[in-house]
Amino acid sequence: MKFLLSASLLALSTVAAVAGDCPKATVADMQGLTSAYPQQFELAELEKAASCALSFSENPDIAALNARILGNPEKLPAVADRLPAEPLVVAPYEEIGVYGGVLKGMSNATEAGTSDLLSVRHVNLVRFSDDLVTIVPNVAKSWKWNENFTELTMTLRKGHKWSDGEPFTAEDVAFWYNDMTMNSNVVEKPRDLWTSGGEPIEVVAVDDVTVIFKMKEPKPGLLSNFATDYAQPFQPKHVLSKYLPKYNPDADKLAKELGFETGYDVIKFYYNGSDWKDVPSPLFKDEEKAKKLDHAVLPTLESMIVVKDTTEDRQVVANPYFFQVDTAGQQLPYINELHEAYIPDNEVKILKMVNGEVDYKAQSVSLPDAPALLDGQEKGKYTVELRPQIGxxxxxxxxxxxxxxxxxxxxxxxxxxxxxxxxxxxxxxxxxxxxxxxxxxxxxxxxxxxxxxxxxxxxxxxxxxxxxxxxxxxxxxxxxxxxxxxxxxxxxxxxxxxxxxxxxxxxxxxxxxxxxxxxxxxxxxxxxxxxxxxxxxxxxxxxxxxxxxxxxxxxxxxxxxxxxxxxxxxxxxxxxxxxxxxxxxxxxxxxxxxxxxxxxxxxxxxxxxxxxxxxxxxxxxxxxxxxxxxxxxxxxxxxxAPNPIYHSNALKNFETPKTWSYEYYRTYPYRSTQWFFAKD
Structure with missing residues (x-):
């Protein structure tokens, strides 16, 4: 009997080890783990490699942040129910981060010089890893080309949700293309990016998680454009379709009830006829009118969402439904908020940087500004590094x-x-x-x-x-x-x-x-x-x-x-x-x-x-x-010539970009969702 009891305890302890916490791997110490793509894992991949079960936790301030998102349901589900069934697991650069803090940045105006901070919260189907060579999954879980590069199949994450908790599916990708980008009432002239051999590409949603991009001629570069471009190939169909006559015969009637002339006017209030993400937001254009809509700003898949946009500044807060976690199971991003001040005067910008009033800046800063910035590093508690400019x-x-x-x-x-x-x-x-x-x-x-x-x-x-x-x-x-x-x-x-x-x-x-x-x-x-x-x-x-x-x-x-x-x-x-x-x-x-x-x-x-x-x-x-x-x-x-990249010394897990580069979309390859602030 004693032997049987010991064997049972041993079996239980083995199960516990298998189902225990996952190693808190970082790029600095991967703890013997390897993955198909650098610096990240699919959930099943991590759990299999480490014989573990990852449990999830959330930012303790997330409910308060969610309350500031106009149009979001007041009550949040548990974090495990907000994440996709297949979240992306991110290995932080140096250490597992802590939650909290406000990232302070500057732009020239609401849609001028904003790429710095757009890149901090940006997502796309895929991205370049920080080697600027390897393309890795992001919003998409995987992809596959046909033999002659005329058909690209993307597989999305099961259970992925928009920032308002509604399902994100392949229909949102097809809707973005077929009903927005290729609709001349919304976008007057689609970008060349969405053509092949002079003809528009075709986008087809096969099921909830499968979308196919079909092209007339081979276009292997389509994937790399998804990895670098500011355009996001998805829009929330559940919000926008009600204003399109194709989906709602009463679209114009609904629009009039909300103070617009037509449904297309509502679309343009949100979308502005462009896939550039930070055209002035509805909150900037007309805050009172925006508040009458179901969503004051469009739901997003990004790590943060806009909650304020004035002539002075923009504020964004953490997306409670963001699809990434770290290797400890903590939902990203670590940072609570981003405050973006609009400062058009270059001398004022440089003075604020020298005084240490900014946490990160690269765009609109050039090599002639470097001497003043370098001189102020110690007192301002920041670091300036020069990187080769692309362009x-x-x-x-x-x-x-x-x-x-x-x-x-x-x-x-x-x-x-x-x-x-x-x-x-x-x-x-x-x-x-x-x-x-x-x-x-x-x-x-x-x-x-x-x-x-x-x-x-x-x-x-x-x-x-x-x-x-x-x-x-x-x-x-x-x-x-x-x-x-x-x-x-x-x-x-x-x-x-x-x-x-x-x-x-x-x-x-x-x-x-x-x-x-x-x-x-x-x-x-x-x-x-x-x-x-x-x-x-x-x-x-x-x-x-x-x-x-x-x-x-x-x-x-x-x-x-x-x-x-x-x-x-x-x-x-x-x-x-x-x-x-x-x-x-x-x-x-x-x-x-x-x-x-x-x-x-x-x-x-x-x-x-x-x-x-x-x-x-x-x-x-x-x-x-x-x-x-x-x-x-x-x-x-x-x-x-090279250009300066500026960052606060308090900002941790910050990897200085290899290039000063809008073309690789600023910080996007360097995973700013895992930035955090050191505790005093």
């Missing part, structure tokens, strides 16, 4: 300028080459970038890919003011009125007016280039404006000169040709050829017909996207794209 400060003359005489000049390649040779890039590197930069031509791809040659990278970057003057003379730009500056070939006075935003380019760079152009006799004046003002004027075809950073990694270019098809970027980048774009969109009914090379470039980038990067065909066409960009030469590169 090259670039100038471009408006080739569809509304002034026909200017337009003719700006379309003259000899003029553009002369203005490039007038730029003293070594001086820019020395004065603005402390000799830490490198003069470069714009070649579209950044970092420089293996198929680019040194000659291509340095094309037309030589400083040769005498050659520039001679070329301008030959064009007929001479000083005819004796005021010391060159006039247009007709004799009319000519002044270049550069409007710029510090979000897109450092002031010192613009000042130096303007002086270089003045030195060769082209009168140039500069004016700093907000990024909103710059973008609005650029999109309205009102600028003489565009000034912003350009260049994208091969992985991003593989999924989207937007940078190489007029107007050569989205609203948020350096755009040119607005009237070329209008001509192409209207099939020649409006705008100005582009030159032949524009169509050649469009065909090349479309063909290039059908090949896997690194293959012989891909490299060959990539090199031809660069040659064509140099031959057309409408984008003038300057100097590429």
């Amino acid at each position: 090259l400060p670039t100038f471009s003359f408006n080739v569809t300028d509304n002034d026909e005489e200017k337009r003719d000049l700006f379309n003259n390649r000899d003029f553009r080459l002369a203005m490039s040779h007038a730029i003293n890039r070594e001086e820019i590197n020395h004065v603005a970038y402390f000799d830490l930069g490198e003069p470069k031509a714009y070649i579209a791809f950044d970092p420089v890919p293996p198929f680019a040659t040194e000659e291509q990278v340095k094309f037309a970057t030589e400083f040769d003011p005498e050659a520039a003057k001679s070329a301008l003379d030959k064009i007929g730009m001479v000083d005819k009125d004796g005021d010391g500056f060159r006039d247009l070939p007709s004799g009319n006075k000519f002044t270049l007016n550069i409007q710029f935003s510090t979000q897109g380019m450092a002031t010192s760079v613009v000042e130096l280039v303007a002086q270089n152009w003045n030195d060769v006799g082209v009168e140039t004046k500069i004016k700093e404006v907000t990024s909103d003002e710059y973008r609005a004027a650029q999109s309205a075809n009102e600028l003489d000169v565009m000034a912003w950073t350009r260049g994208q990694p091969v992985a991003v270019m593989q999924g989207s040709a937007e940078e190489l098809i007029p107007p050569f970027s989205t609203y948020f980048g350096l755009r040119n050829g607005m009237l070329w774009s209008q001509w192409m969109d209207s099939e020649g009914k409006e705008g100005i017909e582009p030159p032949k090379w524009v169509f050649e470039l469009k065909d090349l980038i479309t063909e290039w996207q059908s090949y896997l990067p690194g293959t012989e065909d891909s490299n060959k066409i990539g090199a031809r794209i660069i040659d064509l960009l140099n031959d057309s030469y409408i984008f003038i590169g300057t100097v590429q």
Whole structure:
């Protein structure tokens, strides 16, 4: 009997060991565990590897945070019921975190310079791991390509919920695409990202957790775009569909009851015709009207949700239904809130950073700001690190300028080459970038890919003011009125007016280039404006000169040709050829017909996207794209230099990004959901 009792106790103890707590693995100490993808586990994967059962716990403040989310049910289910049946398990970098605190940040305005903090809470179907090479699951649990990269099947997480507790399913992905993105009443012109071979992709929800993206031509880069893009390929059908006539015949009647004219007006109040997430939120547009809706802001899958948005600041709080946990079973994020102050003045921003009033900042901070920031590190209790920038400060003359005489000049390649040779890039590197930069031509791809040659990278970057003057003379730009500056070939006075935003380019760079152009006799004046003002004027075809950073990694270019098809970027980048774009969109009914090379470039980038990067065909066409960009030469590169990344010393599990990069979406690869604040 004694032997039988001992055997029973041994069996029970073995079961307890198997079903015990899981190892609290961190990247610093994985405790012997390995996973299919770096730094994270699927729940079943962790439990099998460690012979354990993970139990879940929650932020003790989560009920109070939930109460601030307008439209959320007051009573929260238990944390295990809020999580998906298949949550993503995250291994923190250094240690298991503690809950609480407010992350303090700054942006320029409600939709200007906000990528820093959007990236802190951003999610997508997949993401790049912090090696910037490996794509790993995120909202999606897994994916699978067909053999020729024309069909991508995504498998979502069973039991995943929106931030209001409603189910998130494949129908929300199909709804985003078929009823929002491809509905011209909502989005006037879908992005190139959602096309293949010039045709819209097809999105089909197979069941609750399976969605298929079907393409006309191979597009292996679609996956990498999901990993980096600010657009989120899902929208809450349960909230928005009631305002669409397709789903609700009384959509307009419902809208009128809420103070809107039509259901589409409600959609635009939420969605604003764009997949950029932080267009002014309903709370910003009209807080009283927003409060009449079921949800004052749209439910989200992100780690945090907006609860306040004014002209002064935005506040977001932890999503009580967020789908990630750490290896101790604690629901993420650790941090309770994020407060985003709107500070458009760069000097004020830098002063606040020096005083230690910010916890994280990178966007709109450039290398010329580094000396002041570095000097204040000890007193301000923060750290500043320099990282390589993706994207090259670039100038471009408006080739569809509304002034026909200017337009003719700006379309003259000899003029553009002369203005490039007038730029003293070594001086820019020395004065603005402390000799830490490198003069470069714009070649579209950044970092420089293996198929680019040194000659291509340095094309037309030589400083040769005498050659520039001679070329301008030959064009007929001479000083005819004796005021010391060159006039247009007709004799009319000519002044270049550069409007710029510090979000897109450092002031010192613009000042130096303007002086270089003045030195060769082209009168140039500069004016700093907000990024909103710059973008609005650029999109309205009102600028003489565009000034912003350009260049994208091969992985991003593989999924989207937007940078190489007029107007050569989205609203948020350096755009040119607005009237070329209008001509192409209207099939020649409006705008100005582009030159032949524009169509050649469009065909090349479309063909290039059908090949896997690194293959012989891909490299060959990539090199031809660069040659064509140099031959057309409408984008003038300057100097590429590292930029500062700032973070509070109290912010733990912070991994400094490998690049200063909007293109990899700032902190997104570095898992900011596991940041936490050290306890005093």
